[in-house]
Amino acid sequence: MAGPVCLNAVETRQSGRTSGRRATGLALAVARFLVIAITTYLGLLAVTFFIGRVIPIDPALAVLGDRALPSVVERTRREMGLDLPLIQQFYLYIKNALSGDFGNSVLTTNPVMTDLRRAFPATIELATLGTLIGSVIGVPLGVLAAVRRGSLTDQFVRVIGLLGYSIPIFWLGLLALVLFYAKLQWVAYPGRIDIVYEYSFTPVTGFYLLDSAMQGQWDVFRDVARHIILPASLLGYFSLAYISRMTRSFMLNELTQEYIVAARAKGLSETRIIWGHALRNAAVPLVTVIALSYAGLLEGSVLTETVFSWPGIGLYITNSLQNADMNAVLGGTILIGSVFIGINLLSDLLYRVLDPRTKAA
Amino acid sequence: MMMQRLAAHSRSLLAGAALSAVLLAGPAFAVTPADTLVEGFAIDDIITMDPGEAFELSTAEVTGNTYDLLVRLDLDDTSKVKGDLAESWTVSDDGLTYTFKLKTGMKFASGNPITAEDVAYSFERAVKLDKSPAFILSQFGLNGDNVAEKAKATDETTFVFTVDKPYAPSFVLNCLSATVASVVDKKLVLEHVKPMTPSADYKYDNDFGNEWLKTGYAGSGPYKLREWRANEVVVMERNENYHGDKAKLARVIYRHMKESSGQRLALEAGDIDVARNLEPNDYDAVSKNTELATTSAPKGTVYYISLNQKNPNLAKPEVRQALKYLVDYDALGSTILKGIGEIHQTFLPKGVLGELDENPFKLDVAKAKELLEKAGLKDGFSVTMDVRNNQPVTGMAESFQQTAGQAGVKVEIIPGDGKQTLTKYRARNHDIYIGQWGQDYFDPNSNAQTFASNPDNSDAGKVATLAWRNAWDIPELSKETEAALVEKDSAKRAALYQELQKKVLDTSPFIIIHQQLEVAGLRGNVKGLKLGPSFDTNFVWGITKE
Numbered sequence: 001m002a003g004p005v006c007l008n009a010v011e012t013r014q015s016g017r018t019s020g021r022r023a024t025g026l027a028l029a030v031a032r033f034l035v036i037a038i039t040t041y042l043g044l045l046a047v048t049f050f051i052g053r054v055i056p057i058d059p060a061l062a063v064l065g066d067r068a069l070p071s072v073v074e075r076t077r078r079e080m081g082l083d084l085p086l087i088q089q090f091y092l093y094i095k096n097a098l099s100g101d102f103g104n105s106v107l108t109t110n111p112v113m114t115d116l117r118r119a120f121p122a123t124i125e126l127a128t129l130g131t132l133i134g135s136v137i138g139v140p141l142g143v144l145a146a147v148r149r150g151s152l153t154d155q156f157v158r159v160i161g162l163l164g165y166s167i168p169i170f171w172l173g174l175l176a177l178v179l180f181y182a183k184l185q186w187v188a189y190p191g192r193i194d195i196v197y198e199y200s201f202t203p204v205t206g207f208y209l210l211d212s213a214m215q216g217q218w219d220v221f222r223d224v225a226r227h228i229i230l231p232a233s234l235l236g237y238f239s240l241a242y243i244s245r246m247t248r249s250f251m252l253n254e255l256t257q258e259y260i261v262a263a264r265a266k267g268l269s270e271t272r273i274i275w276g277h278a279l280r281n282a283a284v285p286l287v288t289v290i291a292l293s294y295a296g297l298l299e300g301s302v303l304t305e306t307v308f309s310w311p312g313i314g315l316y317i318t319n320s321l322q323n324a325d326m327n328a329v330l331g332g333t334i335l336i337g338s339v340f341i342g343i344n345l346l347s348d349l350l351y352r353v354l355d356p357r358t359k360a361a
Numbered sequence: 362m363m364m365q366r367l368a369a370h371s372r373s374l375l376a377g378a379a380l381s382a383v384l385l386a387g388p389a390f391a392v393t394p395a396d397t398l399v400e401g402f403a404i405d406d407i408i409t410m411d412p413g414e415a416f417e418l419s420t421a422e423v424t425g426n427t428y429d430l431l432v433r434l435d436l437d438d439t440s441k442v443k444g445d446l447a448e449s450w451t452v453s454d455d456g457l458t459y460t461f462k463l464k465t466g467m468k469f470a471s472g473n474p475i476t477a478e479d480v481a482y483s484f485e486r487a488v489k490l491d492k493s494p495a496f497i498l499s500q501f502g503l504n505g506d507n508v509a510e511k512a513k514a515t516d517e518t519t520f521v522f523t524v525d526k527p528y529a530p531s532f533v534l535n536c537l538s539a540t541v542a543s544v545v546d547k548k549l550v551l552e553h554v555k556p557m558t559p560s561a562d563y564k565y566d567n568d569f570g571n572e573w574l575k576t577g578y579a580g581s582g583p584y585k586l587r588e589w590r591a592n593e594v595v596v597m598e599r600n601e602n603y604h605g606d607k608a609k610l611a612r613v614i615y616r617h618m619k620e621s622s623g624q625r626l627a628l629e630a631g632d633i634d635v636a637r638n639l640e641p642n643d644y645d646a647v648s649k650n651t652e653l654a655t656t657s658a659p660k661g662t663v664y665y666i667s668l669n670q671k672n673p674n675l676a677k678p679e680v681r682q683a684l685k686y687l688v689d690y691d692a693l694g695s696t697i698l699k700g701i702g703e704i705h706q707t708f709l710p711k712g713v714l715g716e717l718d719e720n721p722f723k724l725d726v727a728k729a730k731e732l733l734e735k736a737g738l739k740d741g742f743s744v745t746m747d748v749r750n751n752q753p754v755t756g757m758a759e760s761f762q763q764t765a766g767q768a769g770v771k772v773e774i775i776p777g778d779g780k781q782t783l784t785k786y787r788a789r790n791h792d793i794y795i796g797q798w799g800q801d802y803f804d805p806n807s808n809a810q811t812f813a814s815n816p817d818n819s820d821a822g823k824v825a826t827l828a829w830r831n832a833w834d835i836p837e838l839s840k841e842t843e844a845a846l847v848e849k850d851s852a853k854r855a856a857l858y859q860e861l862q863k864k865v866l867d868t869s870p871f872i873i874i875h876q877q878l879e880v881a882g883l884r885g886n887v888k889g890l891k892l893g894p895s896f897d898t899n900f901v902w903g904i905t906k907e
Contacts, residue, residue, distance in 0.1 A: 055781070056781050056784055056785065057778070057780045057781050057784050058780075058784045058787075061780060061783060061784055061787065062780050063408065064416075064493050065406075065416055065417060065493065066783060067416060067493065067799075067801055068416070068493040069493070069496055069823075069824070069825070070822075070823060070824075070825050071823065072491065072492065072493055072495075072496075075491070075562050078562055079562065105591075106408065107408055107591055107592075108408075108590075108591035108592070109408065109409065109572075109575045109576060109591070110591075174622065177623070177626060178626065181626060181630065182626045182629060182630055185630065188632075189623075189626065189627045189630060189632040190618065190623055190627070191616070195393070195397075195399055195594075195614055195616060196393075196394060198594070198596065198614070306619065306620075307620070307623070309617065309618055309619070309623065311592065311593055315592070316592075319405065319592060322778055322779075322780065323780060324780060
């Protein structure tokens with residue numbers, strides 16, 4: 001009687017110890033992640049802040065313009081706190097930021113957070129649609145290219161990819177505008193929405209496609225779609241180029257593996273082997289590629305946003321930077337930093353879900 | 362799993378394709394609403410809509426259409442002003458007191474009556490806020506302590522303005538036609554003031570509604586401001602309470618469009634009615650299109666190259682002269698400035714009192730070489746030039762670099778972002794600078810002061826005129842500029858400015874090249890669009906659409 005009980009107790013103790021170890025392991029991982037995230041943020045802020053202060057642009061002048069009197073410039077510098085030592089300026093900024101106050105943008109006069117809440121959905125909407133287009137077309141193209149390696153199809157996909165990757169996107173954007181907007185009139189002109197709907201449509205989430213569909217305003221939806229389709233396709237083409245190349249190389253790698261030979265020996269159909277086995281394994285690294293390309297687009301593609309007058313995050317930050325509007329630049333940097341950290345985390349998680357080996361470990 | 366996901370994706374792809382097919386079917390020619398004028402306009406310079414603070418060109422157009430002034434520039438003869446809110450005015454014999462009589466029965470867009478009290482408050486808040494354009498008023502001896510006394514309402518319709526010297530009345534009145542003197546609705550503004558803590562820099566306990574007016578509106582113009590969203594849009598709507606002829610169109614929308622080519626495409630497609638920032642090639646294409654029309658007007662902005670006198674080579678009078686012969690004015694005028702600029706070498710733009718139409722300089726390499734030899738620089742010299750990376754200055758700088766090189770002057774161009782180049786220029790750290798100068802207000806003194814006056818050339822100089830920025834020490838000319846301010850006789854005053862311009866033309870470190878022509882491309886059905894001589898006189902209330 002005593003033996004088994006004793007054994008059980010030992011077992012229990014042992015399993016308790018392992019789960020305890022696991023818990024500490026998890027806590028450690030979380031702590032490590034937090035430390036990394038916080039230092040990343042601090043580093044990001046410090047670098048942006050000090051670069052912003054050492055660039056040879058006087059932020060006060062950016063607010064006041066060319067014709068302001070020196071006395072007004074001096075006073076404005078004091079009002080903006082630019083006469084304080086840099087370290088103190090940085091400390092004040094961090095202090096305010098921690099309490100949720102990221103300051104006001106001098107260019108738009110709004111609180112930076114209000115501006116970002118306006119600009120970011122525009123970028124997300126565009127980037128999501130772009131990535132969707134890029135993956136839905138890019139992955140199958142890459143698979144085809146890998147399967148028919150060296151064939152005409154492969155060459156064709158390669159040319160498409162190279163073009164997408166090497167043609168400057170603003171040039172392509174302008175050409176596309178001339179063709180699809182000016183000549184064919186298939187799509188709407190630059191901007192997010194037609195001026196006619198300026199006051200008949202109230203966005204809720206900031207994602208216009210979603211908003212107009214939810215409100216049942218189908219004429220607005222149609223208009224928004226006509227505006228977004230061209231820039232989204234361009235971004236989609238750009239990420240397609242990258243995604244299809246990466247898919248191809250991942251697939252080539254998988255197709256030489258022994259399990260493929262084994263599957264063929266089993267007599268599985270080629271379709272099943274390629275789409276069911278090879279791609280499924282290639283999907284693991286592919287998710288990271290797509291996630292990173294998505295994160296890249298979320299950063300706001302400045303050139304696309306400029307050509308298409310898209311009021312997104314890239315245009316906002318570039319404009320702010322050129323005017324030494326540092327509150328806006330810092331706020332934008334924090335946002336983009338968060339997006340990157342978030343997407344990295346997410347793709348790590350997806351990795352775990354998709355790759356059974358990571359579960360065992 | 363991936364298979365299913367892919368399948369799901371391809372379904373949505375199909376749905377998407379079907380959807381686009383629906384969307385793209387039947388492309389109708391775009392038309393803007395009949396009662397609305399849509400302008401494509403680069404409005405990214407707007408940072409505030411408060412007339413007491415705004416000093417940017419695009420803002421001037423909006424405030425010019427949405428606010429009223431005591432007096433306005435007379436567009437039939439721009440050397441004069443005419444009454445706007447003021448019915449009449451008198452100047453006292455000693456030239457110090459200006460008494461304005463307001464028209465009666467006028468209302469703000471809010472419905473509040475317009476009284477002399479509103480005028481006094483507008484002057485008070487502009488002077489006390491002391492933002493960039495405040496000097497246009499405070500140069501008459503106004504400050505926070507005395508403004509209530511010097512700009513006051515003596516009854517409902519009488520406003521009295523007292524200046525510190527017997528200035529030329531034309532000068533005083535011209536300054537009062539500037540945006541900063543716009544009349545705001547006191548009652549409405551007072552509802553929106555924000556309490557402030559008085560400090561050494563700011564002595565008042567409230568912000569005079571500045572924060573609210575940055576995006577708000579409290580005016581009485583033909584249009585009222587409905588909304589400004591930075592880098593996106595400005596929307597103006599007809600003010601039904603306007604005291605004069607009502608605006609023809611119900612709505613005017615300025616849509617932010619940065620690129621000339623984008624504006625042209627949108628104009629051709631009919632998505633905008635007016636394109637405001639066309640570059641020469643696009644402007645040319647628009648003017649050849651039978652469905653479109655163009656218009657242009659000289660603006661009070663001159664483009665110049667300036668030579669920092671801190672550079673020992675550039676400080677030599679012969680070198681200054683020589684460089685004036687090394688600009689290919691004709692070639693510039695017929696190429697990169699075609700349609701957007703007129704060669705103009707004197708500092709007062711056309712249309713201003715005292716303008717002088719003399720362009721003595723031509724490209725003359727031999728003469729320039731001769732002058733350089735006289736200066737002891739037979740083999741030329743090397744020098745840097747700060748250039749903002751936008752047009753037309755980049756093209757002009759490249760042309761100058763090439764022609765100067767013919768006489769052995771090696772110009773190294775330092776391209777820079779606008780704000781960066783400007784910071785350097787204002788600190789007097791440049792050799793050669795190329796830029797433009799727009800009048801602060803429509804009076805000869807504005808440009809005379811900046812090009813021909815430098816009361817204190819020390820690095821601590823308080824008045825950063827262009828002469829100061831280029832370290833041009835000119836005590837004599839500074840006095841002459843000041844003297845022209847108190848010449849009461851307009852004809853004599855004009856003659857004084859012509860004299861000044863000749864001297865600056867001859868000896869200054871300024872190579873003034875051209876006066877800006879503002880251009881616009883418009884759809885054929887837009888009638889009555891007339892660009893004004895200044896940015897705050899680009900009036901839109903007379904525009905109709907057929």
